[in-house]
Every structure is written in C-alpha cells, then in structure tokens.
Amino acid sequence: xxxxxxxxxxxxxxxxxxxxxxxxxxxxxxxxxxxxxxxxxxxxxxxxxxxxxxxxxxxxxxxxxxxxxxxxxxxxxxxxxxxxxxxxxxxxxxxxxxxxxxxxxxxxxxxxxxxxxxxxxxxxxxxxxxxxxxxxxxxxxxxxxxxxxxxxxxxxxxxxxxxxxxxxxxxxxxxxxxxxxxxxxxxxxxxxxxxxxxxxxxxxxxxxxxxxxxxxxxxxxxxxxxxxxxxxxxxxxxxxxxxxxxxxxxxxxxxxxxxxxxxxxxxxxxxxxxxxxxxxxxxxxxxxxxxxxxxxxxxxxxxxxxxx
Amino acid sequence: xxxxxxxxxxxxxxxxxxxxxxxxxxxxxxxxxxxxxxxxxxxxxxxxxxxxxxxxxxxxxxxxxxxxxxxxxxxxxxxxxxxxxxxxxxxxxxxxxxxxxxxxxxxxxxxxxxxxxxxxxxxxxxxxxxxxxxxxxxxxxxxxxxxxxxxxxxxxxxxxxxxxxxxxxxxxxxxxxxxxxxxxxxxxxxxxxxxxxxxxxxxxxxxxxxxxxxxxxxxxxxxxxxxxxxxxxxxxxxxxxxxxxxxxxxxxxxxxxxxxxxxxxxxxxxxxxxxxxxxxxxxxxxxxxxxxxxxxxxxxxxxxxxxxxxxxxxxxxxxxxxxxxxxxxxxxxxxxxxxxxxxxxxxxxxxxxxxxxxxxxxxxxxxxxxxxxxxxxxxxxxxxxxxxxxxxxxxxxxxxxxxxxxxxxxxxxxxxxxxxxxxxxxxxxxxxxxxxx
Numbered sequence: 001x002x003x004x005x006x007x008x009x010x011x012x013x014x015x016x017x018x019x020x021x022x023x024x025x026x027x028x029x030x031x032x033x034x035x036x037x038x039x040x041x042x043x044x045x046x047x048x049x050x051x052x053x054x055x056x057x058x059x060x061x062x063x064x065x066x067x068x069x070x071x072x073x074x075x076x077x078x079x080x081x082x083x084x085x086x087x088x089x090x091x092x093x094x095x096x097x098x099x100x101x102x103x104x105x106x107x108x109x110x111x112x113x114x115x116x117x118x119x120x121x122x123x124x125x126x127x128x129x130x131x132x133x134x135x136x137x138x139x140x141x142x143x144x145x146x147x148x149x150x151x152x153x154x155x156x157x158x159x160x161x162x163x164x165x166x167x168x169x170x171x172x173x174x175x176x177x178x179x180x181x182x183x184x185x186x187x188x189x190x191x192x193x194x195x196x197x198x199x200x201x202x203x204x205x206x207x208x209x210x211x212x213x214x215x216x217x218x219x220x221x222x223x224x225x226x227x228x229x230x231x232x233x234x235x236x237x238x239x240x241x242x243x244x245x246x247x248x249x250x251x252x253x254x255x256x257x258x259x260x261x262x263x264x265x266x267x268x269x270x271x272x273x274x275x276x277x278x279x280x281x282x283x284x285x286x287x288x289x290x291x292x293x294x295x296x297x298x299x300x301x302x303x304x305x306x307x308x
Numbered sequence: 309x310x311x312x313x314x315x316x317x318x319x320x321x322x323x324x325x326x327x328x329x330x331x332x333x334x335x336x337x338x339x340x341x342x343x344x345x346x347x348x349x350x351x352x353x354x355x356x357x358x359x360x361x362x363x364x365x366x367x368x369x370x371x372x373x374x375x376x377x378x379x380x381x382x383x384x385x386x387x388x389x390x391x392x393x394x395x396x397x398x399x400x401x402x403x404x405x406x407x408x409x410x411x412x413x414x415x416x417x418x419x420x421x422x423x424x425x426x427x428x429x430x431x432x433x434x435x436x437x438x439x440x441x442x443x444x445x446x447x448x449x450x451x452x453x454x455x456x457x458x459x460x461x462x463x464x465x466x467x468x469x470x471x472x473x474x475x476x477x478x479x480x481x482x483x484x485x486x487x488x489x490x491x492x493x494x495x496x497x498x499x500x501x502x503x504x505x506x507x508x509x510x511x512x513x514x515x516x517x518x519x520x521x522x523x524x525x526x527x528x529x530x531x532x533x534x535x536x537x538x539x540x541x542x543x544x545x546x547x548x549x550x551x552x553x554x555x556x557x558x559x560x561x562x563x564x565x566x567x568x569x570x571x572x573x574x575x576x577x578x579x580x581x582x583x584x585x586x587x588x589x590x591x592x593x594x595x596x597x598x599x600x601x602x603x604x605x606x607x608x609x610x611x612x613x614x615x616x617x618x619x620x621x622x623x624x625x626x627x628x629x630x631x632x633x634x635x636x637x638x639x640x641x642x643x644x645x646x647x648x649x650x651x652x653x654x655x656x657x658x659x660x661x662x663x664x665x666x667x668x669x670x671x672x673x674x675x676x677x678x679x680x681x682x683x684x685x686x687x688x689x690x691x692x693x694x695x696x697x698x699x700x701x702x703x704x705x706x707x708x709x710x711x712x713x714x715x716x717x718x719x720x721x722x723x724x725x726x727x728x729x730x731x732x733x734x735x736x737x738x739x740x741x742x743x744x745x
Contacts, residue, residue, distance in 0.1 A: 015741050051527040053728070078527040084520030089322065097318055101311055101528035142524070 004029040004153060004184040005050065010059030012045055019045040021208040022059070027153075027186060027201070032179055034199035034216075035188040036297075038305055041205045043188050044081065047155055050186075051078050064152060074103040079146040081157040081188075085130045085138055092126040095145050102149040109148065116144045120170070135162045143171055147178060154178060155186045160194065172198070192298040202297070204304055211308045216297070223295045223303065226268050229253050231261040231289025232281055240284055248277075261288055311529045312537050319512070319541025324548065333549050334556065341560040359403040359433070364393045366410040367420070373444045374406075380433070394424055404429055406437060416445060473695070487693035488666055490611065494689040495661045498619055499654060505546040505623075506630035506650075509538055510643065513634030513727070522727045531724040532716075535635075539627045607695060614692050614701055621705065622685025625712045626650065632719035635726035636734050657683035661690040669694035679704050681711035718743070 005027040012020040020042045027033045037043045048054045050061060052068065061068040063075065086094055092113070099109035117123045120140055130138055139162045147154060156175070160168040175198070179185055187199060195202065195216075203213035212219060230253070234240045241262055244250055253263040262285075268277055274292070281287050295303070323329055362383045365371035374382035383402070385393050390407055397405040404425030411420055421441065423429060450457055471483075513535075516522045525534060633646045660683065664673045669691050678688040678696070684704050692701070725742040726734070734742075 048728075053523070053526050073528055076527070078524070080523040080527070082520045082523055084524075086322070086516075086521055087519050088326070097314070098524065098528070100314055101525065145524070 002028055004064055005186075006062040007046070007050070008060050008062070010046070010049060010056045010061065012042075012049065012054065012057050018208050020049075020056070023205065023208075023210045024059075025203045025210065025213055027184060029184055030179065030182065031200040032175070032185045032187055032198050034195040034202035034297075035186055035205070036195065036202055036301060037205035042208045043205055044157070046205065047078070047080075047157060047186070047188065050153075050155065051076060074149055075152045076155065077102075077146040077149065077151040077153070078155045079142060079157060079159055081161075083139075083142055085142065087131040088129055090126070091128050091130065091133070091141055094130065095141060095148070098145045099148050102151075104149050112148050113144070116148065120144065136164060136167055139163060140167065140171075143174070147174075147183075151183065153184050153186065155188075157188045158190070159187070160189070160191065192296065192301060195297045204301065206305050206308055209308075212300075212304050219300060220294055223300045224270075225293060225295060226270055226272070227293045228266050228268070228274060228277060229255060229289065229291045229293055230264050230266050230281060230287065231255070231257050232264075232285045232287050233259060233261045234285035237262040243284070247280075255289070257288060259288070263289075265293065310533075312533055312540075315529065315534060315537025316541040316544070319538050320544050323508070323512075323542060323545035329545070329549070333552050337553050337557040337560055341557060341564050344561075345564040360400075361403050361406060361433075362393060362397045363406045363408075364388060364390065365406075365408045367408050367416060369411070369416060369448065370408060370441050370444050373440045397424070398426070408441075415449060416441070484694075491665065491690035491693045492661070494611075494615055494619075494692075495658065495686040498622055498685055498689060499658050501546065501550075501619075502623055502626045502654060503651075505542055506627045508546070509542045509627050510630040510634035511640065512538055512542060513631050513723075514637065514640060517635070517638065517727055526727065531727065532720045535628070535631050535720060535723050536716075539624065539631060543623065543627070607692070610698075610701075611692055615689060617705055618685045618689050618708070621708045621712050625681065625685070625708065625715055626654070628712075628716045628719040632722040632726070635719075635723040636729075636739060637726075653680075653682035654686070657686035661687050665690045665694075670696075675700075679707060681708045684708055 003026045005025075007023060007025045010020055010023050011018070023042070023046060025033075025035075025046075035043050035046070045054065049056050050068070052070070052073065063072050066072070089097075095113050096106060096109045099113070100106060104112070114123075117126065122137070122140055125133065125137065125141070130141075133141075143159070146156075154175075159171060159175070163171060172194070175185060175187075187195070189195060199216055201213070201215050202219060204211050214222070232240065241250075241264065244264065244266065249267045251265045253265045255263060257263070266277060268274065278287070278290060281290070358379060358381050360381045360383060361374075362385050363371055363374050364385045371384055374384070376382050385396070388396070393405055393407070404423055407422045407424060408416065409420045409422075423434065423437070447457065450460065516525070529537075629650055633643055633650070636646065637643050657677065660673065660677050664671060664677075665687065668674065674687060674691055677683045678691050678700070685708065688696070688701065688704055721743045722739055
C-alpha cells in the first residue's frame with residue numbers, strides 16, 4: 001500500500017449541477033499533495049467528500065486500505081477555507097472541545113495543547129476569548145486544533161491566508177515537520193509559489209473534471225517546452241540573431257547579465273539533443289548563459305486550464 | 309463515535325454561562341414581581357381614598373339605605389334645592405351628587421334618579437348604587453302589595469346540579485374550572501417554551517454559520533448529531549431557566565407581599581373574578597375543599613404522562629424546524645419569511661384551545677385539531693384534563709411522533725446542506741431542491 005488515500009471514480013451532483021465528474025486521485029503516503037484548480041472547480045466538494053461531510057453519488061474513497069467510514073474521522077485533520085471559532089468561547093476550552101470531538105480524552109487534549117501552545121508561543125492566550133484575538137492569532141489556534149490529534153491525513157485549504165510572512169513561514173515549517181513525522185498532507189491553494197515549494201504531487205481539477213495529475217517533476221516534464229534561455233556574445237549580434245532565427249524558432253529573452261549580450265529563447269524540436277544546440281552556439285560566439293526553461297506551476301496551471 | 313453528550317454539554321454550558329442569559333434568568337422574575345407589586349400597591353392606594361357622595365332624596369323613600377362604608381362616605385343632604393346641593397358638592401370637591409326627585413304618585417322610575425359629578429363616575433359605583441335602590445324599592449313594593457317577605461325568602465330554592473359521567477366519575481363546575489386552568493397552563497407553557505427556546509436554537513445555529521466554525525465541527529460529527537445536541541442542550545438550559553424562574557418568582561412574591569403589605573395572591577383580575585363567580589358556592593370552606601377534590605379528580609397520572617410526552621414531542625417537532633430555518637439563512641433578518649408558517653399553526657392551536665376546548669372539549673373542532681400534529685400538542689394538552697379516551701391520546705401521539713421523525717429528517721436535510729451555504733437567500737423552491745442533494 002503506497003497510497004494513503006485513493007479516490008476512485010467519484011461523481012457528485014447538486015441537483016442538475018455536476019460538481020465532480022468521475023474524478024480519481026491517488027495520494028502517496030508521506031507526500032505533500034497539491035490539489036489545484038480554478039475557483040468553483042470542485043476542489044472543496046472533493047475535500048468535503050474525503051471528510052465525509054458530503055457523500056459521493058458514485059465512486060468510492062479508500063483510506064489506508066480501508067473503505068472510508070465514520071471511524072476514520074479521527075485519522076483526518078481538516079483546516080477548511082471557510083473557518084472560524086466560537087467567538088465567545090475561551091481559547092483553551094474551545095480547543096479542548098474540538099479535540100474531544102476528534103476522539104481525544106480531555107486530559108490528553110490538555111497535555112498536547114500545552115505542548116503546542118508553548119511551541120508556537122501562544123501560551124498566554126489560553127483564557128482569552130476568540131473575539132479578543134486578531135485574525136492571524138485565531139488562525140494559529142485553528143492550525144493547532146487541526147493537527148492536535150495527530151491524524152494520518154492532513155487537509156489544508158488555503159492554510160496561509162491571514163498570516164503575515166513570518167507566521168506563514170512558521171506554519172510552513174510545521175507542515176514540513178508533520179510530514180517528516182509521517183503525516184500525509186493534502187494542500188489546496190491558489191498560491192502557486194507555495195505549491196512549487198512544498199508539493200511532491202499535484203492534481204488539477206477544472207470544471208468538475210481532473211485534467212492533470214502526477215508527480216510534480218513528471219508533470220513538469222510533460223509540459224516541457226524544449227526551450228533554452230541563451231546569452232551569447234558576438235561582434236555582430238544582429239547578424240547572429242538573424243542567422244539563429246533562420247535555424248530555430250526564436251523569441252526575445254529577458255534576463256539580467258553583466259555584459260550586453262544577445263539574449264534569446266531558443267526552441268528545439270522534441271527529441272533533439274540540447275548539446276547540438278550548444279555546440280552550434282559555441283561556434284558562433286561566447287556563450288555566457290545556457291539554461292533550460294522549466295515551466296512554472298503557474299504556467300502549467302494556466303496552460304492546462306486554457307487548453308481544456 | 310457518539311459525540312452527542314459532549315455537544316449537549318457544550319451547548320448547555322455556553323447558554324448557561326452567557327451573560328444575557330444569566331441576567332434574563334435573574335432579572336425577569338424580579339421585574340415581573342415588581343411590576344405586579346407596583347400595580348397592586350397602586351390599586352390599593354386608589355381604593356384607600358374615600359369617595360364622598362352626597363345624597364339629596366326629595367322622595368324620602370331610599371335615603372336610609374345609603375350607609376357609609378370603608379371606601380365610600382354617604383352624606384345625606386336635606387331640605388336643600390338641587391342647585392344649592394350641586395354648588396355645595398362642587399365646592400367641597402365631593403365625588404358626586406345623587407339626586408332623587410320628588411315622586412307624586414307610583415314608584416320611583418329611572419327618570420327620577422340622577423347622578424351629578426365632575427368626571428364620569430366609575431361603573432362599579434353606579435351599579436352598586438343602582439343595586440341598593442332596586443333592592444329597597446322591590447322590598448317596599450312587595451310590602452305595599454301585601455306579600456309576605458319572609459315567606460318569599462324562605463321559599464327560595466338553590467340548586468346545584470351534580471355532574472356524573474356514565475362511568476361514575478363525579479364532576480362539578482369547580483372541576484371544570486380547575487381542568488381549564490390545568491389544560492390552559494400546560495398548553496400555554498408549551499407554546500411559550502417553543503417560541504422562546506426555538507428562537508434560541510435558531511440563533512445558535514446562525515451563530516455557528518456566521519462564525520464559520522461549522523465546517524470544522526461537521527468534519528468531526530454528523531450534522532444530525534450536532535442539530536440534536538443543540539436542541540437538547542438548549543432545551544435543558546431552558547428548563548433550568550424555567551425552574552429558577554418559578555423558585556425565584558415564588559420567593560420574591562412572598563418577600564414582596566411582606567414588604568409592601570399587599571397580598572398579591574389575593575389580587576384579583578377581572579378574569580379571576582369571573583372564574584370565582586362561575587364557581588360561587590355558599591361556603592368558603594367547601595369551596596376550598598371542592599378545589600382540592602377537583603384537583604384529585606383530575607386524571608393526574610394520565611395528565612402527567614401525557615404532559616411529558618406531548619411536551620417533548622411537540623417541542624422537538626417545532627425546534628427541529630427552527631434549527632432548519634437557522635441553517636437555511638445567513639442572518640436573523642432573513643428568517644422572517646420562514647417564521648410565519650411555523651408560528652401560524654402554533655397560534656391557531658392556542659386560539660382553538662382557548663375558544664373551542666373550553667366550550668366543548670370533545671366537539672369536532674377540538675377533536676380534529678388534537679390529531680393534527682402541528683396543533684395536537686397544545687390542543688391535546690388542553691383537552692386531557694376533561695378526560696380524553698386513551699386510544700385517542702395514543703393515536704394522536706403516534707401521529708405526532710411520526711411527524712416529528714419526518715420533520716427531524718427534513719430539518720436534518722436542510723440543515724446538512726444549509727449550514728455550508730453562504731451568501732444565498734434561499735427560497736422555498738431552493739429548500740425543496742436541497743432535500744434531493
């Protein structure tokens with residue numbers, strides 16, 4: 001069993017509206033899985049199905065080799081995008097209550113909370129009411145409550161919203177640490193740079209359908225554009241540019257260098273060896289820059305959504 | 309995993325610890341009792357003022373019946389003209405002047421009697437005076453006609469019909485009144501309870517929605533569990549509040565009576581007077597005894613069991629609907645359109661209870677409405693003291709429980725979908741669609 005979670009051919013309808021159409025995703029154990037998609041694509045519906053908040057109309061969900069059932073509630077920690085806490089309840093009381101709902105005993109919940117509160121340096125909030133805290137502070141408490149029962153599967157929907165860069169970093173480190181300790185993480189966000197930074201695998205959902213999934217590197221390989229960013233020095237740059245343009249499809253590149261070089265994006269045909277290009281270029285001038293252009297998650301996202 | 313006790317506990321504690329709840333619990337009886345005490349005190353104050361009424365009886369036939377009492381002083385004027393008397397009374401700021409003109413022949417007629425005053429006199433005073441004159445003149449007429457007044461009095465017969473059912477249960481008018489009070493109180497209590505605590509449940513659901521904690525919670529518990537937990541927790545808080553009100557009300561009532569020297573229990577409202585007239589019996593002792601026997605004549609065991617069952621089922625029926633409304637909307641102002649269909653059957657039930665059950669507890673209207681589930685808890689509770697066959701109660705209860713299970717299912721559907729819906733003001737059509745999700 002290498003996959004912690006397997007969603008098999010899940011469909012969900014709301015009246016006539018199809019929220020998910022035959023979607024399957026597999027989430028490897030111990031990975032950080034990016035669940036991406038434009039607004040209204042069906043991500044939240046999928047997450048709610050995994051959390052058993054909504055039931056799928058068709059298909060099945062398997063968690064750690066077992067069909068998803070009520071007892072798995074304590075194996076999952078969920079930080080929804082629409083989140084909040086009871087405003088007039090004290091922080092400590094509330095955290096204990098939420099932990100108890102996840103099956104922890106009161107004493108155990110208290111012990112673990114003390115640990116986490118100390119760790120995040122929020123110990124003196126224990127007796128405050130939520131309405132006295134700022135949004136970021138409340139978010140921290142929500143994060144603690146989500147991970148407190150040490151679930152196998154953590155689901156974070158836009159976990160960094162509302163955090164300043166310092167606290168966002170702190171939470172990011174905590175997520176990475178939780179993964180090291182064996183948790184599997186589903187991570188849904190519109191911030192592509194954090195996907196780039198954190199995720200091992202991704203799936204892209206668009207208009208109720210999964211249009212893309214796999215290891216991030218594989219996806220990138222799939223979206224490879226065979227284009228190289230090149231800087232080359234020559235006595236006659238105009239002449240050289242003309243010459244290269246006749247041989248390859250070329251566009252202007254934009255990057256910073258020390259000298260005034262000819263900067264180009266050069267596309268080669270798939271299957272062609274980049275060395276051939278490099279050899280050709282070295283004959284023409286002094287190559288100061290030669291980098292393969294790797295599509296960013298952002299590019300992949302936009303391209304995939306537009307193509308489908 | 310059963311989280312129900314945990315949810316109930318949280319709902320209960322949050323309600324009970326809430327500041328406005330605490331203030332309401334302790335302040336309401338205080339305000340209520342103060343209110344009654346002030347009214348009682350003021351009434352007494354008003355009564356303490358002696359009304360001075362001057363009587364000018366030119367006929368000389370009835371002047372001797374006006375004897376001063378604690379609250380009214382009669383002042384007999386003699387040998388004065390009407391105008392002088394009027395001037396005198398006006399000057400001395402007396403309450404009024406009763407003038408009976410001279411009668412040349414025959415009895416005094418209405419046109420002979422006039423009451424002059426600054427402001428219009430109180431109705432009770434006028435009827436008291438009329439009564440006095442009538443009694444005296446009737447007596448004089450009888451003597452005049454040669455009727456033996458003593459024999460006439462002695463020949464009067466008073467009849468009080470014994471009431472007995474075919475099964476041999478004895479009842480009386482007092483019984484009916486006691487039944488009325490019991491049934492009415494039970495029905496009305498349920499009505500109040502539903503409105504107050506139903507609203508509280510609704511608000512607490514809306515609060516969970518607006519604070520956006522709902523999704524966190526229902527990733528741990530089933531929405532139905534959360535809904536039931538809310539209903540039960542809030543109801544327990546409500547019962548606690550009611551019990552405190554009753555105890556506190558009793559204590560304060562006693563204290564207030566001592567302090568103000570006003571016997572609040574003796575304060576009579578017009579309704580109470582009517583009730584008392586209905587059960588007017590010659591001796592006070594037997595009156596109390598009658599009430600006690602009437603109380604024990606009530607089908608007590610049946611009453612208590614039925615009260616508990618109908619109260620719980622009726623309350624749950626309505627409160628689940630309140631919870632569903634709370635789930636369907638985003639804020640309290642949007643609840644209006646859904647409140648009317650809930651309140652209508654409830655108000656209808658109370659009116660039917662008051663107007664039909666009292667008149668004819670086993671008539672078609674009362675019987676039918678005691679089977680319709682949305683009115684049955686209130687109407688049946690009002691009917692039961694008058695003796696309802698057990699089969700009727702059981703059938704009504706079964707219908708009620710069936711409907712209750714349906715509404716909980718229905719409410720849970722709405723609740724499950726509604727709590728995750730934001731920004732939409734739902735229509736009825738929308739709600740029907742949610743059921744199919």
